Each structure stands twice: as C-alpha cells, then as structure tokens.
Amino acid sequence: MGASFKETKLPADAPRSQKALAWVDDRFPLSKLWNDQWGKYYAPKNFNIWYLFGSLAMLVLVLQIVTGIFLTMYYKPDANLAFYSVETNIMRDVHWGWLVRYLHSTGASAFFIVVYLHMTRGLLYGSYRKPRELIWLFGFAIFLCLMAEAFFGYLLPWGQMSYWGAQVIVNLFSAIPVIGPDLSLWIRGDYVVSDATLNRFFAFHVIAIPLVLLGLVAAHLIALHEVGSSNPDGIEVKENLGPDGHGVDAIPSHPYYTTKDLFGVSCFLLIFSAVVFFAPEMGGFFLEHNNFLPADSMKTPGEIAPTWYFTPFYSVLRATTSDFIWVVMAGIAAYVIFIWLRSRLSYKAKIGATVIGIIVEIGMLTLEAKVWGVVLFGSSVVILALLPWLDKSPVKSIRYRPSWHKYVYVVFFLAFLTLGYLGTNPPTPTSTLIAQLCTLLYFSFFLLMPWWSTMGRFKAVPNRLTFTPH
Amino acid sequence: MSNEKQVDSGRRGLLVATCAAGGVVGVSTAGVLVSTLQPSERAKAAGAPVEVDISDVKPGEMKVVEWRGKPVWILRRTPEMLATLPKNKPELADPDSDKPYQLPTPKYAKNEFRAYPEHKEVLVAVGICTHLGCSPSARFAEGAQPNLPDDWRGGFLCPCHGSTFDLSARVFKNKPAPMNLDIPPYMYLSDNKIVIGKDENGEA
Numbered sequence: 318m319g320a321s322f323k324e325t326k327l328p329a330d331a332p333r334s335q336k337a338l339a340w341v342d343d344r345f346p347l348s349k350l351w352n353d354q355w356g357k358y359y360a361p362k363n364f365n366i367w368y369l370f371g372s373l374a375m376l377v378l379v380l381q382i383v384t385g386i387f388l389t390m391y392y393k394p395d396a397n398l399a400f401y402s403v404e405t406n407i408m409r410d411v412h413w414g415w416l417v418r419y420l421h422s423t424g425a426s427a428f429f430i431v432v433y434l435h436m437t438r439g440l441l442y443g444s445y446r447k448p449r450e451l452i453w454l455f456g457f458a459i460f461l462c463l464m465a466e467a468f469f470g471y472l473l474p475w476g477q478m479s480y481w482g483a484q485v486i487v488n489l490f491s492a493i494p495v496i497g498p499d500l501s502l503w504i505r506g507d508y509v510v511s512d513a514t515l516n517r518f519f520a521f522h523v524i525a526i527p528l529v530l531l532g533l534v535a536a537h538l539i540a541l542h543e544v545g546s547s548n549p550d551g552i553e554v555k556e557n558l559g560p561d562g563h564g565v566d567a568i569p570s571h572p573y574y575t576t577k578d579l580f581g582v583s584c585f586l587l588i589f590s591a592v593v594f595f596a597p598e599m600g601g602f603f604l605e606h607n608n609f610l611p612a613d614s615m616k617t618p619g620e621i622a623p624t625w626y627f628t629p630f631y632s633v634l635r636a637t638t639s640d641f642i643w644v645v646m647a648g649i650a651a652y653v654i655f656i657w658l659r660s661r662l663s664y665k666a667k668i669g670a671t672v673i674g675i676i677v678e679i680g681m682l683t684l685e686a687k688v689w690g691v692v693l694f695g696s697s698v699v700i701l702a703l704l705p706w707l708d709k710s711p712v713k714s715i716r717y718r719p720s721w722h723k724y725v726y727v728v729f730f731l732a733f734l735t736l737g738y739l740g741t742n743p744p745t746p747t748s749t750l751i752a753q754l755c756t757l758l759y760f761s762f763f764l765l766m767p768w769w770s771t772m773g774r775f776k777a778v779p780n781r782l783t784f785t786p787h
Numbered sequence: 788m789s790n791e792k793q794v795d796s797g798r799r800g801l802l803v804a805t806c807a808a809g810g811v812v813g814v815s816t817a818g819v820l821v822s823t824l825q826p827s828e829r830a831k832a833a834g835a836p837v838e839v840d841i842s843d844v845k846p847g848e849m850k851v852v853e854w855r856g857k858p859v860w861i862l863r864r865t866p867e868m869l870a871t872l873p874k875n876k877p878e879l880a881d882p883d884s885d886k887p888y889q890l891p892t893p894k895y896a897k898n899e900f901r902a903y904p905e906h907k908e909v910l911v912a913v914g915i916c917t918h919l920g921c922s923p924s925a926r927f928a929e930g931a932q933p934n935l936p937d938d939w940r941g942g943f944l945c946p947c948h949g950s951t952f953d954l955s956a957r958v959f960k961n962k963p964a965p966m967n968l969d970i971p972p973y974m975y976l977s978d979n980k981i982v983i984g985k986d987e988n989g990e991a
Contacts, residue, residue, distance in 0.1 A: 488920035509856035617922040
C-alpha cells in the first residue's frame with residue numbers, strides 16, 4: 318500500500334510554471350520520467366562519434382512517422398490508383414508533396430544507414446555483452462521491424478520494381494516444404510500479387526508494424542537506461558561511484574549529450590537535405606529506375622534487384638546454388654567435428670549439435686537448393702541476434718583486443734559490403750563465386766567467434782575511462 | 788508466508804472454466820482474422836478458366852494470355868524447334884517432368900513435348916519461373932548471345948537470376964530454378980480453340 322495522496326505545497330509566490338509542474342508531478346511522474354530517461358541519466362563521458370547514431374535513429378523514426386502520416390492523406394491503396402496517386406498526385410499536384418515523398422523515401426535509406434552504423438558501433442565496442450543482451454535483442458527485433466516496414470512500404474508506389482520485388486519475396490515462402498505454396502497464397506490473398514496484397518501491405522506498413530516498432534523502441538530505451546550505457550573502453554562506469562552516487566566517469570545526458578546530439582543532428586540534416594534536394598533517387602539506389610513504370614503482372618523487368626539495404630542478405634540467397642550446397646554440407650560436418658574437438662560444451666549439448674547437424678545434412682540431400690537458399694538468407698539475419706552468446710572475449714571493446722582481431726573485423730565488414738555490392742548487380746558466374754566465398758566468410762565470422770574471440774594476447778583494460786578534456 | 792490462504796477449489800474450478808471459455812473465444816476470433824487473409828470469393832472467381840483462340844499464333848510465334856493473373860504462354864513450335872527437344876535431354880534437370888511446382892503436370896503433358904500428343908507443336912505453359920516467380924523472356928534465336936551458353940538451341944531465359952528453360956519449358960541443370968515451368972490444365976475445344984484452367988478431369 319502506497320502513501321496516501323498529498324498535494325505538494327509551494328510558497329504562494331512561486332512561479333506559475335513551477336506550480337503547474339508540481340500539480341502534474343503529483344498526478345503523473347513527469348519529472349521522474351524525464352530525469353530517469355534523459356535529464357539525470359548518467360552516461361560515460363567519453364562517447365565518440367559512433368554514439369550519435371542512436372539519437373539519429375530516433376530522429377529518422379519521427380521523420381518517417383510524420384511524413385508518413387501526411388503521405389497517407391493522399392495515397393490510395395488500390396491497384397488501379399496507387400501508382401498515379403504517388404507519381405502524379407503527390408509528386409506533381411499536391412503542394413510540396415514531392416518534398417514530403419522524397420523525405421519519406423530518403424528517410425527509409427537514411428534509417429538503414431544510421432541503424433547499420435549503430436549496429437557496427439555495438440559490434441566494435443561489444444555493447445551487446447552482459448548485462449546488455451536484452452538491449453541487443455530488442456534492437457535486433459527493431460531491425461526486423463524496419464526490414465518489414467521497408468518491404469511492405471516498397472510495394473505501395475505500385476511500380477514495376479515494387480511489384481516484382483514483392484512477388485520474389487513472397488515466393489520465398491513457397492519454398493517451405495508442404496505448406497509453402499498455400500502459405501504464399503495466404504500472404505498474397507490472391508494467385509498473384511494483386512489489389513488484395515497491396516491493401517494488406519498498406520495496413521501492415523502504416524499501422525501494424527509501426528505499433529510494434531514503437532513498443533520495441535520503448536523497450537530498447539528502458540532496458541538501456543536500466544543497465545546504463547556502455548562506452549568505447551567497455552568499462553562499467555557504475556563500478557566506480559563518486560560521493561554523489563553516480564559513476565565518477567559519468568555525466569548527465571542533459572545538457573552534455575543533448576548538445577552533442579544536437580550537433581550530430583545538424584551534421585546529419587546537412588547531408589540528408591543534400592540528398593533529398595539534389596539526389597533523391599541516388600542513382601537508382603534509393604529509388605530504382607524501374608519503379609517509375611506502373612506495375613504490370615504480365616511483364617517482368619529485365620533485372621530485379623532489391624533496394625540496397627537488403628542486398629547483402631539477398632546475395633546470400635542467390636549464392637546458394639545446388640553446387641554450393643555441397644560446400645555448405647562440408648562446412649556443417651566440419652563444424653560439428655570442430656565442436657567435439659575444441660569446445661567445452663556439455664556432452665548433451667554436443668550430442669544436440671550433432672543431431673541438428675545430421676538432420677540439416679539429410680535435409681540438404683533431400684530438399685532443393687532453393688529451400689536452403691531461403692534458410693541461409695534467414696539465418697544470415699537471425700545470426701546477428703546470437704552475438705551476445707557467441708562473443709567470449711575477456712574484454713568488451715576492440716580497443717583492448719589483440720591487434721589482429723581488427724583484421725578479422727575488416728574481413729567481415731568487407732565480406733558484408735561485397736555481398737551488398739554484388740546483390741545490386743545481376744549475377745555472373747564469377748560474381749556468384751565471390752558471393753559464395755563472402756557467404757562462407759560471413760557465417761564463419763559468427764560461428765567461429767566463440768573460439769577466435771578468446772585467442773591472442775589481450776591488452777590491459779584501464780580502471781578509468783580514456784578521456785581527453787577539450 | 789502468513790498471508791497464504793487456503794485455495795477454494797470451487798472458485799479455482801470456476802476460474803479455470805472461465806479462462807478456458809475466454810480462451811476459446813479468443814482463439815476463434817484470431818482464427819477469423821487469420822482466415823480473412825485468404826483469397827476472397829471474388830479473387831477465386833477471377834481465377835476461372837479462360838478460352839483462347841489460337842488461330843492467330845503462327846509457327847514459331849508465341850502468344851501470352853492471362854490466367855489467374857499469371858502469364859500463360861501459347862507457343863506454336865516449328866518442326867526445327869521440336870527437333871531440339873531430344874538434344875536437350877542430357878542437360879535438363881528433370882526431363883520427364885516428375886517434380887511438380889505449383890500445379891501437377893497433367894498426364895497428357897508428361898512427354899518431351901509437354902503437350903497433347905495430337906497437338907504436340909503447341910506448348911501451353913505458365914510463364915512464371917519456378918525459382919522466385921519472375922516471368923522468363925523468350926530467347927528463340929539459336930547460337931551464342933549475352934547471358935546464354937554458346938551452344939544455345941533456343942528456349943527461355945529468366946531475367947532475374949539467369950535460369951534457362953528449353954522450348955518445352957523444362958529447366959536446365961544447375962540453375963537457381965529447381966523445377967520445370969508449370970503446364971496448366973487445358974483442353975482443346977476445337978483445333979484452334981483451347982480453354983486454360985480446365986480439362987477432362989475438372990477445373991484446377
């Protein structure tokens with residue numbers, strides 16, 4: 318039982334704003350929320366540029382929601398009207414409609430750039446390590462929601478690329494044995510991508526996914542502010558408290574990080590506006606050329622490529638040919654043997670890994686390469702969620718890892734970028750071979766992490782943050 | 788735990804019953820919502836069989852008609868085109884069309900022409916790639932050309948991921964597409980009139 322309600326008594330000559338705030342605070346924890354979540358949230362004092370992308374992601378989220386609301390006022394989710402409502406009405410007839418639309422379409426790409434950089438930060442400084450596993454998982458779920466938002470949203474302009482991109486992705490589900498064809502029929506609501514599909518994608522894009530996304534963002538932030546931020550040194554600032562009860566190396570977010578983040582926002586908006594005003598199509602990367610043709614179910618465009626942010630994973634899908642399956646099978650067999658020889662897992666876990674390995678190998682012999690392409694495609698995304706449990710390094714931050722670990726990260730990022738680049742181009746025999754090599758590197762980075770992350774000579778982690786006052 | 792109360796089994800029973808009843812209502816509501824996503828009656832009706840007049844399709848030419856929103860090819864093959872089919876056999880993934888994609892291969896099309904034996908020159912196939920649903924393009928010219936092998940004998944090329952098909956819409960080996968293109972159920976109403984989506988065994 319809490320204490321009974323008590324009105325805060327302020328002196329009669331207190332300013333009106335103070336009285337109003339006290340009145341609200343007695344009824345709703347407004348000041349408490351602000352202080353817990355930002356105002357008196359103590360963060361390590363040595364954040365660098367990598368730490369701007371969280372608040373930038375928040376900014377882009379708000380931008381997408383606001384511009385999205387205005388776009389729905391003119392957009393028509395109807396197979397006969399959708400293309401013209403975007404390309405004729407919004408882009409040409411509505412006052413400033415083109416700006417709102419370009420803000421929204423550029424915002425989608427900006428969102429992925431910011432989020433990829435935000436995730437890179439996590440990877441470099443081990444931000445996902447204990448006790449921040451849940452923050453990482455919420456973040457991963459946000460990433461999935463973003464991908465869903467981007468996929469559903471891309472169908473809405475009802476251009477050729479929208480249409481055939483959706484056709485290809487929905488057909489991925491038909492690869493699932495037994496239930497596949499019925500499942501993709503159920504997703505589309507018709508025998509092909511059609512008006513029914515457009516309407517339901519619209520519903521998912523404007524309400525269902527955004528609601529989930531907002532909930533996840535709240536969970537991500539609440540979890541972060543519960544355990545506290547990590548930092549480039551990977552030291553827990555809460556372990557070294559000053560007389561005021563806060564970490565000696567921590568500073569309140571407001572005003573210190575408010576000003577830094579605002580500076581980051583200014584820089585971001587400078588680049589963002591340059592793209593919106595001068596290169597909104599970004600040479601076909603942000604808005605693909607074929608999407609300026611209305612959808613035609615009888616004619617596939619010469620080349621179907623997803624937008625750039627999906628291409629690394631899409632390359633993995635394309636790289637899985639029936640020949641490559643043999644390589645994957647050999648890899649899985651080697652991995653299971655490796656687990657037996659070189660891991661400290663319990664006997665039961667090893668047996669479990671072997672059973673899973675054997676089932677997958679049998680599956681690869683019996684089911685088509687197409688199915689496994691979809692499985693690898695999905696795994697290449699989901700494996701990110703396992704990072705907190707794959708990384709066994711005694712230090713969190715790359716700063717105190719053995720120097721050669723940096724090359725491992727370089728190889729990983731190069732493999733990821735190469736996959737992304739190859740995914741934007743039509744496949745050739747050579748590029749397929751390179752994509753297969755990069756796919757192997759990509760998965761090895763994660764699957765071998767429990768071993769390589771512990772190897773080498775680690776540097777001494779300091780007791781206090783590395784910080785140079787300026 | 789001094790606050791621990793004796794469980795009133797009568798009340799507990801009612802509680803379980805109420806929750807179970809509520810759960811049934813909840814699950815059936817979810818079921819209703821899920822089934823609204825199925826193709827509607829209107830969409831199913833739009834998938835009815837279509838009649839096509841093929842008198843205007845000359846030898847070596849192809850006509851594309853729409854059935855269930857998908858392109859269906861009607862190709863009248865020349866004798867030279869038909870002669871390429873046996874040569875392709877060793878290079879095909881499934882020359883006898885044993886593995887179906889979305890529609891089982893009709894019995895009358897389980898031959899190398901993938902057509903009625905009495906109308907073997909006319910190929911009727913769903914022009915949707917079995918990889919990821921793109922529509923392959925016609926590449927009937929023989930010989931070396933971009934994206935195709937040098938000894939190309941004519942067929943179809945999927946522009947998305949490079950799968951190739953012969954003039955009976957059978958897929959070549961080691962391509963992203965695992966299966967031959969679908970042959971829809973169809974039947975001849977007269978020599979120059981076919982109906983797609985229906986045969987002697989009923990509608991698809």
